[in-house]
Amino acid sequence: MSADRPTWADMTLDDGHHCLSCGAHVHERTIAGYGDNDGNLFACPDCSTPRDLRQGAGRDPDYDLEEDRGQSTASGYHPIFGDSDE
Numbered sequence: 001m002s003a004d005r006p007t008w009a010d011m012t013l014d015d016g017h018h019c020l021s022c023g024a025h026v027h028e029r030t031i032a033g034y035g036d037n038d039g040n041l042f043a044c045p046d047c048s049t050p051r052d053l054r055q056g057a058g059r060d061p062d063y064d065l066e067e068d069r070g071q072s073t074a075s076g077y078h079p080i081f082g083d084s085d086e
């Protein structure tokens with residue numbers, strides 16, 4: 001059987017840097033790069049994609065994976081015209 005391993009098992013070893021979304025331990029440089037100015041990181045490489053992090057997912061608690069992605073990926077965005085055969 002698989003052991004029930006809590007996500008926060010390494011709390012005693014870490015330096016207090018965690019992803020506020022998934023609780024993963026993150027390096028302070030990750031926070032410096034993607035978190036906000038208060039040292040908060042709302043998304044990390046464990047629970048988000050590099051693209052989302054670059055677009056501000058780590059420093060914006062209201063970052064919306066669907067909306068914020070859609071607005072800034074113009075090159076891959078295909079509008080729906082809705083006029084089919086009918």
Ligand SMILES: [Zn+2]
Pocket residue numbers: 019020021022023024042043044045046047048
């Ligand atoms: Zn995370």
